[in-house]
Amino acid sequence: MSVTIISVRELSFQYNSAEVLAEVSFDVTPGDYIGLVGPNGSGKTTLIRILLGLLMPSAGTVSLFGRSSLDFREWYKVGYLSQRFMASYHHFPATVKEIVSMGLLSKKRFPKRMGSSDEMAIEKALECMDIVDIKDKLIHELSGGQQQRVFIARTIVNEPDLLILDEPTAAVDPETRERFFNLLENLNHQKRTTIILVTHDMGSIGKYASKMMYLDKRVIFYGTFEEFCRSTDMSSLFGSLSQHLICHRHE
Ligand code: ADP
Numbered sequence: 001m002s003v004t005i006i007s008v009r010e011l012s013f014q015y016n017s018a019e020v021l022a023e024v025s026f027d028v029t030p031g032d033y034i035g036l037v038g039p040n041g042s043g044k045t046t047l048i049r050i051l052l053g054l055l056m057p058s059a060g061t062v063s064l065f066g067r068s069s070l071d072f073r074e075w076y077k078v079g080y081l082s083q084r085f086m087a088s089y090h091h092f093p094a095t096v097k098e099i100v101s102m103g104l105l106s107k108k109r110f111p112k113r114m115g116s117s118d119e120m121a122i123e124k125a126l127e128c129m130d131i132v133d134i135k136d137k138l139i140h141e142l143s144g145g146q147q148q149r150v151f152i153a154r155t156i157v158n159e160p161d162l163l164i165l166d167e168p169t170a171a172v173d174p175e176t177r178e179r180f181f182n183l184l185e186n187l188n189h190q191k192r193t194t195i196i197l198v199t200h201d202m203g204s205i206g207k208y209a210s211k212m213m214y215l216d217k218r219v220i221f222y223g224t225f226e227e228f229c230r231s232t233d234m235s236s237l238f239g240s241l242s243q244h245l246i247c248h249r250h251e
Contacts, residue, residue, distance in 0.1 A: 003066045005030055005162055005194050006051060011060035013046055019217070020046050024060070026213065026222050030161075033188045033195045035205035038215035044198045047215065048166055051196075052080060065161075079103075079160035083167050086151050096142070096150050097135040100125055103154035125157040129183075145176035152180070156187065163187070166198045177201070181208045206248035225249055 006028035013021040021043045028034065036044050049055045050062060053069065061068065065077065092099070101114060101122050114122075126132045129149040139147060148168060155163065163184075169177040185208050187193040199205050205212065206225045214221040221234055228234055229247035244250050 003030075004028065004063075005032070005065060007061075007063045007066075008051075009061045011047075011050065011057050011062060013043070013050060013055065014058045015046075021050075021057075022218050024215075024219055026219060028162075028194060028196070030194055031188070031192045032211055033184070033209045034197070034211045034213055035202075035209035036196055036198045036213050036215065037200075037202045037205065038213075038220075042216045044215055045166060048080075048164055048196070048198060051164065052078070076158040077161045079155040079158065079163045081151055081155045081163075081165050081168050086147065086168065091140050093138065095136050095138055096131055096153075097122065097126070099139055099150055100135075100153045100157055103157040121157050121159075125153040128156065129153040145173065145179075148176065148180065152183065156193075159191065160193065162194045162196070164196045167200065169199070169201070177204075184208065202246055206246050212246075 004027050006026075008027075009025050011021055011024040012019065024047065036047070038044055046055065050057055051064070065074065094102075101118070103125070104114070104118050104121065123132070126135055129152055131146065131149050131153060134142065134146065139150060142150065152168070155165075165184075169180055181204070184195055184197065188195055188210075195209075197205070197209065206228075209225075211224050212221065212228055213219060220237070221228060221231065223231075225247045226249055229244060229249050231243075234243050238246065
């Protein structure tokens with residue numbers, strides 16, 4: 001029997017006295033690819049921060065890989081990438097290869113020396129992102145799309161079981177975004193990486209993800225796109241035309 005990757009029960013969260021998340025319950029199973037959507041301020045980032053252990057819930061429980069808190073030696077199982085993280089590294093004086101190798105540090109104890117298996121993992125991540133030929137360039141010399149590929153390589157170099165991405169395509173062109181979506185689809189299909197992708201791009205996510213969570217303080221919808229497509233509640237919320245444009249399950 002496979003372990004549930006994430007299990008959330010009756011979670012709520014408040015900033016001071018403002019309730020941001022209420023009665024949130026859901027499970028994520030291995031191989032899920034979830035598009036997390038919802039209006040601005042609906043609690044998506046807060047939920048991700050709670051999943052990562054950066055915020056404590058006001059009530060309810062969260063477990064990752066069957067445990068209530070992840071031991072630091074297991075952090076490598078989770079890859080996390082956000083727009084804010086990428087922006088903070090824009091002017092970092094490091095080469096592409098150095099940035100990708102930093103992704104391996106969470107798996108290491110002292111001494112943090114690189115061995116031949118690390119070198120192979122780095123090469124594989126560089127190849128996977130098609131950035132081998134720019135591996136010695138400094139990060140700030142690259143275009144936004146190239147930088148994004150470098151940070152994804154850094155995130156996947158550990159081959160995490162769970163990948164959490166918070167709006168990583170907000171600032172890139174449509175072609176790069178399409179390529180990024182295809183890449184995630186490959187990781188999900190070929191490596192069975194479980195993915196949670198926070199996105200504004202509700203119109204496209206149905207082409208790639210297997211499930212959608214629509215959050216607005218509460219979980220308004222969580223299920224497959226086929227279920228979304230058949231849901232009368234979602235027809236009332238979005239209108240049946242938008243509902244079917246979102247689900248991408250019709251010709
Ligand atoms: P989303 O990611 O869906 O846009 P957020 O989780 O960032 O939503 O924010 C949810 C709500 O919590 C918003 O009303 C936001 O203003 C508020 N909020 C976010 N961060 C803080 C904070 N550090 N202190 C107080 N309120 C916050």
